[in-house]
Amino acid sequence: xxxxxxxxxxxxxxxxxxxxxxxxxxxxxxxxxxxxxxxxxxxxxxxxxxxxxxxxxxxxxxxxxxxxxxxxxxxxxxxxxxxxxxxxxxxxxxxxxxxxxxxxxxxxxxxxxxxxxxxxxxxxxxxxxxxxxxxxxxxxxx
Amino acid sequence: xxxxxxxxxxxxxxxxxxxxxxxxxxxxxxxxxxxxxxxxxxxxxxxxxxxxxxxxxxxxxxxxxxxxxxxxxxxxxxxxxxxxxxxxxxxxxxxxxxxxxxxxxxxxxxxxxxxxxxxxxxxxxxxxxxxxxxxxxxxxxx
DNA sequence: TAAATTAGCACCGGTTTGGTGCTCTTTCAA
DNA sequence: TTGAAAGAGCACCAAACCGGTGCTAATTTA
Numbered sequence: 001x002x003x004x005x006x007x008x009x010x011x012x013x014x015x016x017x018x019x020x021x022x023x024x025x026x027x028x029x030x031x032x033x034x035x036x037x038x039x040x041x042x043x044x045x046x047x048x049x050x051x052x053x054x055x056x057x058x059x060x061x062x063x064x065x066x067x068x069x070x071x072x073x074x075x076x077x078x079x080x081x082x083x084x085x086x087x088x089x090x091x092x093x094x095x096x097x098x099x100x101x102x103x104x105x106x107x108x109x110x111x112x113x114x115x116x117x118x119x120x121x122x123x124x125x126x127x128x129x130x131x132x133x134x135x136x137x138x139x140x141x142x
Numbered sequence: 143x144x145x146x147x148x149x150x151x152x153x154x155x156x157x158x159x160x161x162x163x164x165x166x167x168x169x170x171x172x173x174x175x176x177x178x179x180x181x182x183x184x185x186x187x188x189x190x191x192x193x194x195x196x197x198x199x200x201x202x203x204x205x206x207x208x209x210x211x212x213x214x215x216x217x218x219x220x221x222x223x224x225x226x227x228x229x230x231x232x233x234x235x236x237x238x239x240x241x242x243x244x245x246x247x248x249x250x251x252x253x254x255x256x257x258x259x260x261x262x263x264x265x266x267x268x269x270x271x272x273x274x275x276x277x278x279x280x281x282x283x284x
Numbered sequence: 285t286a287a288a289t290t291a292g293c294a295c296c297g298g299t300t301t302g303g304t305g306c307t308c309t310t311t312c313a314a
Numbered sequence: 315t316t317g318a319a320a321g322a323g324c325a326c327c328a329a330a331c332c333g334g335t336g337c338t339a340a341t342t343t344a
Contacts, residue, residue: 001222002144002258004232006302009241016246027320036242041303047322060311061319076254080143090146099151100178104158108270112218115261116144119254128250148333169289183334189291202342203288 002116008083010037011045015079016129018055019071025056027064045083052082071129077120089113144258150225152179153187157221158271160197161213167198169206187225194224213271219262231255 004012014031028046032039046065050057054074055065067074081087091097092106093113146154156173170188174181188207192199196216197207209216223229233239234248235255 001146001150001226002229002231002255002262004143005300006233006241008143009232009234009247012247012251013242013245016250020246029320035244035246038303040305043321044303044323050321057321058311059309059319059321062312063310063320065321084143087144089144090151091148092151099148100155102177103155104162104177105151105154105270108158108265108272109154112261112265112270115264116258119257119261120144122257123250123254128247128254130250147331171289180334182336185290186292186334192290199290200342201288201290201340202344204343205289205341207290 004080005084007041007045008080010042011049011083012079012125012128013037014042014046014065015049015054015067015071015074015125018065018067019125019129023066025058025062025064025066030064049079049082054079054082071126072124074125075121076123076125076128077117079125080120087113087117089116146222147226149183149187150222152184153191153225154221154267154270155179156184156188156207157191157196157209157213157216157267160207160209161267161271165208167200167204167206167208172206191221191224196221196224213267216267217263218265218267218270219259221267222262229255229259231258 013035014037017031017035018026028039028043031037032042035042046055046057049055050065054068056068057063057065088094090105090109090113091099092103093110097103097106155177156179159173159177160168170181170185173179174184177184188197188199191197192207196210198210199205199207230236231254232247232251233241234245235252239245239248
């Protein structure tokens with residue numbers, strides 16, 4: 001539990017990189033040259049992020065991806081939600097529990113789930129990029 | 143991400159039931175008669191909890207399982223840790239990141255992981271049993 | 285000794301996950 | 315108008331993970 005999939009890690013890395021690179025559009029090729037992540041896979045991931053509206057895509061020469069919004073406004077919760085689907089902390093909690101009619105944890109577990117989700121909602125891409133309490137971010141090597 | 147496995151849900155249900163049943167030892171048979179969870183699987187789960195020292199086991203007739211400690215002192219974090227192994231939020235965070243030498247999220251992601259783990263450490267079995275803010279727990283039907 | 289119980293281990297089928305191949309569409313520039 | 319540079323879409327594969335079961339000990343009580 002509580003482990004990001006590779007897709008999400010790759011996606012975060014790309015988003016973080018885009019946040020620092022800023023400005024113009026950056027192609028998958030360019031990103032993977034700076035990040036070494038499997039190229040085709042990252043393409044798939046960015047496509048999803050594009051469909052979800054987190055990044056903007058432009059095709060053709062000079063095209064690529066660009067953040068659609070301010071990194072300080074983009075929460076980890078949204079990103080994870082896009083790349084891994086809606087969080088289902090426990091069957092119990094989602095209302096369609098078929099584990100047991102006599103389940104003993106329905107009550108408490110919902111609160112735990114809410115607290116966890118709140119943490120993810122509380123972090124923004126910007127904070128992921130800059131690290132805890134304003135640690136200096138290395139400048140993009142490109 | 144952030145989804146309990148069935149093993150953990152079952153384990154929690156059993157622990158919660160044991161917390162309420164209290165006192166003597168309760169066999170897997172007895173527990174599953176009250177919880178309908180696959181018997182053999184719950185046996186496996188309780189064995190793990192026993193090896194980890196969260197419950198006490200006694201074999202033979204009249205034997206079974208019993209909580210080894212106060213439900214108010216047993217954190218969700220420990221339970222999840224036993225049943226799902228140590229939490230690895232991201233490869234990055236555990237020091238052995240092989241995703242990229244130029245990873246851009248190492249810095250920030252650690253803090254997120256710590257916050258998430260803190261939430262789990264903050265909840266105890268007792269709170270899971272009683273639900274948010276002292277909702278009345280149904281008495282065991284046995 | 286017989287029955288009740290946990291312990292240990294191997295196994296199986298289905299789903300998820302990481303990753304790739306191939307083709308199509310869009311766009312720009314020569 | 316043509317060619318190359320990009321993203322879009324879809325199908326596919328191998329490996330890992332997960333829920334669940336079977337079978338056989340080992341331990342304990344009566």
